[in-house]
Amino acid sequence: MIRINLLPTRRKKVLILPPVIIYGIVAAVIIILATVAVAFYLNKQISDMQAEIFTKEQKLKKLQEALVEVKNYERNNKEYRKKTRIIEQLKKNQIVPLRLLDEVSGMLSKGVWLTTLKDKGGVVSIEGFAFTNSDLVTYVQNLKSSEYIVNVMLVESRQAALGEFSVYKFRLTFRIKV
Numbered sequence: 001m002i003r004i005n006l007l008p009t010r011r012k013k014v015l016i017l018p019p020v021i022i023y024g025i026v027a028a029v030i031i032i033l034a035t036v037a038v039a040f041y042l043n044k045q046i047s048d049m050q051a052e053i054f055t056k057e058q059k060l061k062k063l064q065e066a067l068v069e070v071k072n073y074e075r076n077n078k079e080y081r082k083k084t085r086i087i088e089q090l091k092k093n094q095i096v097p098l099r100l101l102d103e104v105s106g107m108l109s110k111g112v113w114l115t116t117l118k119d120k121g122g123v124v125s126i127e128g129f130a131f132t133n134s135d136l137v138t139y140v141q142n143l144k145s146s147e148y149i150v151n152v153m154l155v156e157s158r159q160a161a162l163g164e165f166s167v168y169k170f171r172l173t174f175r176i177k178v
Helices: 019-106 133-144
Strands: 112-120 123-130 149-162 165-176
Touching (some): 019 112, 019 123, 123 149, 133 149
Antiparallel strands (some): 112 123, 123 165
C-alpha cells in the first residue's frame, strides 16, 4: 500500500544571512588567521635574532679574550726586547773594561807599575810609578800605538822618593774606543 500525505508539512526554516554579515565573518576569519600567521612569523624572527645575538656575544667574548692575550703578548714582547737591549748593552760594556785592562797591562814596560786606574765617562786616568823617565816614555808610546786607546796625554811626571829609591811618579789620561 502506498501512502500519500497531502497535508502540508512543516518545513524547517533555513536561516539566510545577509551577504554583508557573511563577508564580514569571512574577513574577520581571514584577519585572525593573518594575525596569527604574522605573530608566528615575528616570534620566529625574534627567536632567530636572539640566537644570533647570543652567538655574537659568545664570539665577542672570545675576541675579547684573544685581545687580552694579544695585549699580554705585546707587553711581554716589549719587555723582552727591552731586556734584550739591556743585555746587549751590558755585553758591549762588559768588553770595554776587559779590553781596557788588557791593553793597559799588556803595554806595561819593565820598570813601570800602576797604582790607580779610574774610568769616568770614558776618560781613563792612570797613576803609577816608573824607575826611569825612559821607562815612562816607552809606556806612553806603547799606549799611543794601541788601536783601542786614543788621546793619550801625560798629565804629570815628577821625581819622588819611594823608600830608598828615586822613582818617577806619573799621571796620564786617555780615552778608550768602544
